[in-house]
Amino acid sequence: MTESKITLNVQSEVGKLEAVLLHYPGPEVENMTPRNAERALYSDILNLSIAQKEYDQLHGVLSKTSRVYEVSDLLTKVLENDILKEQLIQKIGEMEQVPGYIDYLMKLSPRNLSKILIEGLPININTLTDYLREEYYALKPLYNFYFTRDASVVIGNNAMVCKMANSVRMRESLIMNAIFKSRLFFDSNLFNIYDISDNNPSVKVEGGDILVIRDDILLIGNGSRTSSQGIDLIVEEFCKTGSGKKHVIVQQLPESPESFIHLDMVFTMLDTNTAMVYKPLIMNSSPYQTVYMQIEDGKVVKISSSGGILNSLRKLGVDLEPVVCGGKADEWDQEREQWHSGANFLAIAPGKVISYARNIHTLEELSKNGFEIVTAQDVINEKYNLDTLSKCVITIEGSELPRGGGGPRCMTMPLRRS
Template identity: 30%
Template sequence: MFHVNSEVGALKQVILHEPGLDLERLTPSNKDELLFDDVVWVSRAQEEHRAFQQLLRDRGVTVHLLHDLLAETVKGDDAVAFVLDRILDERQPHLGALLARVTERVLTGMGPDELATHLLGGLNKRELLERAGERRQADGRSLGLALLADDDFILPPLPNSLFTRDTSCWVYDGVSVNPMRKTGRKRETVNYEAIYNFHPMFAGSGAYRWIDGEAMAPASIEGGDVEVIGNGTVLIGLGERTTPAGVELLARRLFRAGSAQRVIAVELPKARALMHLDTVMTMVDRDAFTLFAGLDRHALRSWTLTPGAHEAPDVTENKDLFAAIGTALGLDTVRVLQTEQDSYSSEREQWNDGCNLLAIAPGSVVAYEVNENSNRMLEENGIEVLRIRGDQLGRGRGGPRCMSCPIEREAV
């Protein structure tokens, strides 16, 4: 039922996360730790996100919301135990045995909807003690709790859950539940592991599990670096968040199952603004990619991984990235679309996710309206651009592709 066989084929089903308590708890003092560049006007971000949802629904895409999936998942005791066993380890520096036990009791006492809200939006000391009803006793015996101010978090919020692409990505007939590179995102992985293990929509799907969460840490891979370009080929960025070990592990498992025949890994500058491959390069049509104007297409180093005689894949450096992509896709030429603009405009539009486009069909993409030059260039090259507002949504440095996790997409 669930499969992603291309980057631009007809999009059928997708997971999104509507902003909620997680973004309400983003402040000037914690935004850096939580990987945002600014605080967010949450009600406006919700308006923008709902318009994004509606655009997809109007185009025939089934939208699943992360909070709803998680709430359905934690209706089961096994799922709750799975999550809490992983996020409430008493050895974690800020917990300890008593605080872990009290927190577990409070969370298990919540209904599914409230529990999902706090697994995404966090839990602070005040909320814990109001529900535990034992302020003096718990405060007195837990060193970790005694050191916390009332508004300090026991479970920090997960505002980057907005970017559903990164934590879980479907590659052909399986899903990779990704170990995240940054501390502020690691708990997201547990939520997705629970959903894919226990939600009735996924538990019996028979899909491969390419990567199973933190089991592969400290190697890391994030979905913003993974593009399923079709014809048995996967394109993966090697930048700030995805490691060579993560790429090789995913490649080996894809090859072992016969679900892919080659992986093309491309080196990216290791910079915040260019954190994932899809911040600088996305596929927009059967034969076309958009590329950040600040990158020289001929200078990008890349390697093709293919099944080896033993467990490790064979690795061959490519002379030209787009020639290698063309060969993999059986194309004579690949169109590389770059916006002609001055360096100031180019940098500004890349910062505003001008290349971070969600294809919903061949030659039809969703883009932030703010990137006027990039959108105009795409239209001049025959690409339909469906514009959405992203004044608030973009403050975490992620566009329409980042905010979407396709779980069913057709081949082209």
């Protein structure tokens, strides 16, 4: 990573990925037991060494194709500035109600502090109350931080810090806010949903629910992680940028199963004219509404029920060919592969996407649609030249990573696309 600043800019889901933010999963992922896995938002505990080997494949492909930024490196640099360090520690002390640890944290070196803010800080038990709480951590580990998609989003030239649905992920947003606000690495406008909402508990926004389809079209999921109140605030901010017509399409999502937590678990873009869809929710009739919002010159002028995402986008000139997650033949395969993030794709360029290797029926369907299947290892070892392939799926191993509840799109936060 060189020192020059970049200007953030994301105007689509598929433009060539030029810069991306990642967090390499570390000890924080293992700092849980089966008893508290649910609180950590996991359905199972991970084997970290295998998860890291799988993540290495994702990291390796992205390093070949994009400029990669690591959260922990950026955080450490922010903490080298005493004023920024104090601002972040004070905010964490206040939001997580641990004022007694501020002095200790302030004395730590930037590298050690960065480590503790991500991996967690064991509680200092010196009162009966603390002892009886049966709580091991004063600052809980950021179990989910390798899903960098959720805590912040780049929309156009704007960095938006999200207001997470669960308090166990709040520090992820505080860290991302500190990184963007420092302006050490990126040029952008910044807005923070915590601040705009005055920390209103009914406001929830996570990045997995936000797809930038075109510079004037946002597609947003409304479910367990992103509330209607949160979407209203995003729309308000979206209205302020630029002029002319803009469009927001909102897709309601089921509250369960947990594999539906974000819109990008049922719908992702593969190319300018192709999308991966979970058919039962996106193409079949269901009780979950699609709502269209039209914006003109900074104001919402129309809100109406719309006949599904594909139909809504077609009316706006984005005509997408759907590829069915799990294949068209069998609803069992569709359900099984959606559960393991089979609809969650990251585009690194138009028609060039990253996926888990385990979802074989989804990959077969892509192959029928003209996508060549190549392994991450072959891309890393330069057996394939991605520039000469027209459409391809780069597969990474995924036995452990999907247990955290997400796929390649969840694990990446695009900072700049061409």
